[in-house]
Amino acid sequence: MELTKVIAKRKSVRAYKPDAVSEETLNAILAAGCAAPVGMAKYDTLHFTVIENKEILGRISNTIKQMMKREGDAIYAAPTLVIISSKEPMAPGIDYTNAACIAENMMLTATDANVGSVLIWGPAMAIEADSSLKEAIAIPEGYKPLFSVAFGYPAKDDDKEKELKVKITMNVVK
Numbered sequence: 001m002e003l004t005k006v007i008a009k010r011k012s013v014r015a016y017k018p019d020a021v022s023e024e025t026l027n028a029i030l031a032a033g034c035a036a037p038v039g040m041a042k043y044d045t046l047h048f049t050v051i052e053n054k055e056i057l058g059r060i061s062n063t064i065k066q067m068m069k070r071e072g073d074a075i076y077a078a079p080t081l082v083i084i085s086s087k088e089p090m091a092p093g094i095d096y097t098n099a100a101c102i103a104e105n106m107m108l109t110a111t112d113a114n115v116g117s118v119l120i121w122g123p124a125m126a127i128e129a130d131s132s133l134k135e136a137i138a139i140p141e142g143y144k145p146l147f148s149v150a151f152g153y154p155a156k157d158d159d160k161e162k163e164l165k166v167k168i169t170m171n172v173v174k
């Protein structure tokens with residue numbers, strides 16, 4: 001797909017089919033994440049945890065539901081969740097900026113492969129709050145989970161494309 005079309009088609013998907021994302025597509029998504037810009041090219045300060053285990057996904061969802069006092073599947077029944085973790089950054093914010101660049105590359109690549117995605121904040125909070133969950137998903141020592149991106153095949157077809165226009169306030173200095 002043409003890049004602008006992929007950008008216009010990407011949207012947060014909040015209902016998924018149970019089917020796992022194919023290994024080939026998932027690898028392409030993760031590899032695209034690793035092609036993202038990262039401060040001083042310190043890729044070794046980052047870590048992906050790819051969770052496809054239904055029991056663990058259920059535990060993450062339940063912990064978020066308890067913490068946020070909310071109903072429904074907190075990860076939208078997505079079959080795959082990628083947690084992005086980072087070591088302590090050299091300066092505040094670099095960790096989240098790195099992870100955001102990675103996440104967008106991954107979500108655009110997913111869109112191009114007709115795989116849905118959504119960036120979800122709750123899982124990282126749930127993992128930090130529940131040490132047994134952190135242990136179960138084996139995030140390496142010294143890494144902090146920042147946020148996650150869920151992937152899966154959308155439950156409903158939605159070919160709508162966004163209008164690409166500037167909708168954030170701006171000022172131009174010439």
Ligand SMILES: Cc1cc2nc3c(=O)[nH]c(=O)nc-3n(C[C@H](O)[C@H](O)[C@H](O)COP(=O)(O)O)c2cc1C
Binds near residue numbers: 011
């Ligand atoms: C930093 C950040 C945090 C987000 N957290 C969540 C979240 O916890 N749950 C969720 O369903 N969507 C989350 N989103 C998705 C946004 O709600 C979504 O991107 C926004 O509404 C625009 O819609 P679109 O992605 O369909 O274009 C998050 C997005 C970002 C960038």
